[in-house]
Amino acid sequence: MPEFEDYFSDYAIIKRLCIARIKHADTRHKKLFYRQISANFRISESQEQIDFLPPRRQWKRFRNKCRDNTADQNQNLVALTRATMKLRSEHPQPQWAVRLSKRINKIRSRALTDKKFRFTPPNIAPIEKEKGSNEYRAIARFELDDQIIEGLTAKYIRELFDPFFSSSSLAFRCARGCTPPPTHHDAVAKIQNYRRFYSKTGLYAAECDIRGFYDCVSHRTALDCLQKLINKARSKRTEFQIHPQALRIFKAYLCSYSFTASVKKQSAALLEGKEKQGATFPWPQGELREFYRRPNSAAIGVPQGGALSCFIANCVLHQADDRLELLRKKAGAPFRYLRYCDDMILLAPDKVVCRKAFKAYQSALKELKLPIHAPERVRSYGKKLWSKKSRKPFLWGRPTKRSAVPWVQFVGYQMRYDGLIRVKTKSIAKHRAKILTETERLLTIIKKSTAQVSGIPPIACLRKSPKQIVHRFRQKLISVAVGRRAVHHDLRTSMPKCWAAGFEMVQGKKTPLNALKELDRFRERQITRVVRKLKNAPSVNTTGSPSRVRPPRYYGFPFSYVGQFLGEKRSTR
Numbered sequence: 001m002p003e004f005e006d007y008f009s010d011y012a013i014i015k016r017l018c019i020a021r022i023k024h025a026d027t028r029h030k031k032l033f034y035r036q037i038s039a040n041f042r043i044s045e046s047q048e049q050i051d052f053l054p055p056r057r058q059w060k061r062f063r064n065k066c067r068d069n070t071a072d073q074n075q076n077l078v079a080l081t082r083a084t085m086k087l088r089s090e091h092p093q094p095q096w097a098v099r100l101s102k103r104i105n106k107i108r109s110r111a112l113t114d115k116k117f118r119f120t121p122p123n124i125a126p127i128e129k130e131k132g133s134n135e136y137r138a139i140a141r142f143e144l145d146d147q148i149i150e151g152l153t154a155k156y157i158r159e160l161f162d163p164f165f166s167s168s169s170l171a172f173r174c175a176r177g178c179t180p181p182p183t184h185h186d187a188v189a190k191i192q193n194y195r196r197f198y199s200k201t202g203l204y205a206a207e208c209d210i211r212g213f214y215d216c217v218s219h220r221t222a223l224d225c226l227q228k229l230i231n232k233a234r235s236k237r238t239e240f241q242i243h244p245q246a247l248r249i250f251k252a253y254l255c256s257y258s259f260t261a262s263v264k265k266q267s268a269a270l271l272e273g274k275e276k277q278g279a280t281f282p283w284p285q286g287e288l289r290e291f292y293r294r295p296n297s298a299a300i301g302v303p304q305g306g307a308l309s310c311f312i313a314n315c316v317l318h319q320a321d322d323r324l325e326l327l328r329k330k331a332g333a334p335f336r337y338l339r340y341c342d343d344m345i346l347l348a349p350d351k352v353v354c355r356k357a358f359k360a361y362q363s364a365l366k367e368l369k370l371p372i373h374a375p376e377r378v379r380s381y382g383k384k385l386w387s388k389k390s391r392k393p394f395l396w397g398r399p400t401k402r403s404a405v406p407w408v409q410f411v412g413y414q415m416r417y418d419g420l421i422r423v424k425t426k427s428i429a430k431h432r433a434k435i436l437t438e439t440e441r442l443l444t445i446i447k448k449s450t451a452q453v454s455g456i457p458p459i460a461c462l463r464k465s466p467k468q469i470v471h472r473f474r475q476k477l478i479s480v481a482v483g484r485r486a487v488h489h490d491l492r493t494s495m496p497k498c499w500a501a502g503f504e505m506v507q508g509k510k511t512p513l514n515a516l517k518e519l520d521r522f523r524e525r526q527i528t529r530v531v532r533k534l535k536n537a538p539s540v541n542t543t544g545s546p547s548r549v550r551p552p553r554y555y556g557f558p559f560s561y562v563g564q565f566l567g568e569k570r571s572t573r
Helices: 004-008 010-035 056-062 072-090 095-113 144-164 184-196 219-236 244-255 264-270 307-331 351-367 383-387 425-449 466-482 500-506 514-533 561-565 567-571
Strands: 123-128 136-141 203-209 336-340 343-348 391-396 407-410 413-416 421-423
Touching (some): 004 144, 056 072, 072 095, 144 219, 144 307, 184 336, 184 343, 184 407, 184 500, 203 351, 219 244, 219 307, 343 391, 421 425, 421 514, 466 561
Antiparallel strands (some): 123 136, 203 391, 336 343
């Protein structure tokens, strides 16, 4: 096991700085898409300029000449990291190299030698949970140096404790040798494999959802669970040790944030201009009174969005994992329990066993002082079923049986009793909302660029012709959906960094096509809206030579949602 100091090597810090640089460029690139369309669109620069890495003209030659299906971000990250390490070692005199060395020494000094380490309080970014819900999630964003220290410390702690976590916990795990870390696809595969043993008799399923998990985790609970995990590790390995500085950083991470101080007291400023619409940061204060006399004055809530928060989720809920593992060994009752972050599912061939395990899980959450959505009894199968957050044990099987439900859902998928699998309805709705948001944004920019001013004819502020705008927008939606796919690419492999890649378990499997076809139609309808908006657009004064890249005449199967998920069948015909 590497020492704590090894995690803060020059290469580790440089790679994190390069990741920040790539993310910054990606954010700016997304804004540049609209800037290239309209002269009215302004790009606001970030406060912190990343001027301690080599300029692009120096590192772009380190990119691989042969491109494969990997995303451009990954290729740029590899090239930038490789170039920075080599150029810095060969030529340490340039200004960027001098600034980089100072930055590395500053980060390493704070992380390894500062006995009174403190995080700068993070900035809170309100992110809407669902379009039109007016409920916002508070995402904590730390300064760059703090992000690097927190991320590398989290990597050390996760790799240190990962062997002691339960196999039923599948989120935020580490690779073991040549075996990659488990994903939500593995969770679905485990459910499908367990279902095959009871395909004729059916299974009983139960689901429990925690209310605002990260906002309800007490600092004391997180520290107590960490100490229990340390004791467990030392009982199994007498030589087990955790670096004291890592514990200091962990405690400082908790002290830098609480929901009451960081979010609730500043909600008016954070939701400025949105309060009239009923925007809120939901917090189950009433339910928390069951565990705390004064929730507003207690240290409750951990930052969302940080790497240490991922470890805290596994650390805290490990107590619930152990409770169910112990129940399985003592009772000898067969049941399947899986947890992905704070989402869980229970499967058992016997209703009594499922109910007993479900109560054990709820009891463990109560000890952890975590409120849950009240479990509801499933009386019938219908659309209202998916609006429920927590469900008491119900029969997962043929709908011919009384009160049987043919589908269960977990981590973005819905699985039928006979093995059929599809993308969850809510996941499709979120993606539709994202497409609609992008369309509305473009239509707003076009409207402002072609508006009349005091009776004067429309000012041609559009930088591109209507045909160019439609083509660029279509390519943008295709990239978000199935990636930057070329016609000759093998459809049996999914492109990274796109929506379809998050549901690769559906690819090549038997799945309903209605929802996927509707997504294709919905995307084309949004493009048609842009075409109609540009129909009466004023003339455009384009400058420079036309683009050399010409779009294919046919946008069909390789670029569609149906083509992505049925690529294996189509390509083997």
